[in-house]
Amino acid sequence: MKKILFFVLIFSAVKFSAQNKQVLYDFAELPQTLLLNPGAETNYKFHFGLPLMSGLSIDLGSSGAVLTDVFAYDNINIDNKISTLLNNLTTTDFVKFNSQIEVLNGGFRTNTKTYISFGFYNEIDAISYYPKDFFILFSEGNNPHLNKSFSASQLLYKFDVLGVIHAGVSRKINDKLTAGGRFKIYSSALNIESSNNTGTFTTVLGTDNIYKHYFSNININARSSGLFNEDEVIEDSDTYVNNTFFGGNLGIGFDFGATYHINQQLEFSGSVLDLGFINHKKNIKNTTAKGNFIFEGVEFQYDPNNPINYWGQIDSNFRKQLPTAENQESYISWRPVKLNASLKYSFGEIRSKICYDNTYKDFYTDAIGVQLYSIFRPLSPQLALTGFYQKSITHKIHTKVTYMIDDFSYANIGAGLSAQFGKVNLYGMLDNILEYRNLSSANSISLQVGFNVIFN
């Protein structure tokens, strides 16, 4: 129970980005690999996933900070721990969360060369960079940081809750090349984002007065859709769930991928995922602040003949020079594009497995290779490099071990298992298993599990 609650805490405490499924990618011809590469090879007649159970994936991570930094039993004053944490954070550190639940997943072969797959899944995807300057300003004030420019550009976050209906085709072009594509319709239930902010707040020694405050080149925007309905926050969770299926904020996207056999043992595969956007036009509330403002205090005139409403004057100037505004204008949010590339060398014992057309296909029991993953995030692309070893124990039991280097770790070891019992396929994989010794100090963890029914 405590562990469940611990995970609940992580989900609630960590601000909520699509994930790198390095173990699942190109693994065991699982139907779910088609979602990572629509050009992946399949070898079955048709499949369907158990509704809501065919694919559950969770990925969360925090670079630069872990729970034990603050909450460990260490007899260190929490004020000091938080202060140290804030000082150690960099502007590229971030927290992320991604979860996908497949509601429906299925596929069928139309002929010997073509496999159609389709489905519907819900996704929560979030990333927030640590706005270090904001944290410092609000926790320490500007007094210890005179002359420092607190930057609004660090305010960078994106939170999405959406449903995705998809259909894809995987086609064997020839003996060496399989290519595929997938069309997606996104239905956003909730989007909150802020990016491309500019501006600084600085306190410096003044000329007319002791200090002068500068709000320079401020251009801050915060967009939301699905969160407010006529200025009231939507609190009904059913509304969000319903909006994941053809709600008012729709978008489209495409996946592309291919698998190419350079020779019998060497294979290259790659994919581009979520090349798309969502047009948000329902329940929009955007806030902007733009302008410059300089404040040096109130200059008393001592002119009894012309009394001045100083405060009113400053307030008016502030609103005029640095106006904040709200609007309901529609906007477009781009999906985080992901790139996968893999080079795999197969070796070991050659075995045969029966195919959908009652022919036999040879395969090697072992494979090693490298995978490169990149996701385009608001600040910059995030990269992960993975080395892997795959072992097919039998033609129905497959295993994979990965070693990944990414933003969180230089030693992320993952493992996966796919086993088929009759028509039922079970798979499970997790990464960062070294961190399972102490999840409290883990920068990231991810897992994927699911059941499929596969007909050869």
Place this chain on the structure above:
Amino acid sequence: MKFPAKIGVVICFFVFTSCYESLDFNQLNDYVYKPVFTSALTYFTVVPAQFFNTLGIQQNSISDITQFKGFQNSYIKDNLVKINFNAEIKNEFDREVTILVDFLNKNDAVVYSFTPIIVEGGNLNFTFLEEIEIALNKNILNTTKVRISTEIENTKTQMNPADTREFVFKSFSNIIHRIKYIKNEENLIFCTDFFSC
């Protein structure tokens, strides 16, 4: 043990024996952050001519007043613990100048006054600090206006209205907050009940 069984055992091992270090979320109850915000306040420069009325008669006191809505902000009002008022003054006049700073409520009644700031003539580097503990001076939170009066010493000798010597007043405040991360019982119960380790 066969290889798949080994893998299964390994995965089960990680899944079922995963550990986490006990965490003490109740520490947040003790988390207090104390931001100090520095803000420019009033400034002015007066010359002798400003102490003469339209009839050419010297007045020994002039004053000006401004609205002040800073304490109407609930964040400031609820978390403010101390204000350090700082002034730097240059008095080129040949006589003493006294600055009186009064905080007025909406009825124009004085709710707080600074210690009179007395600057002798010719003092070009006068500094002043007034520390206001809010707990001891809660009335100051009712301030809606601030009045600053500038009085010149009555030396029986009238100032020369054409004199260009200046009295320069500059000021800023350090506003000290004390903010507890967890304030209410609900949060406290959430932390203690669910995550006591």
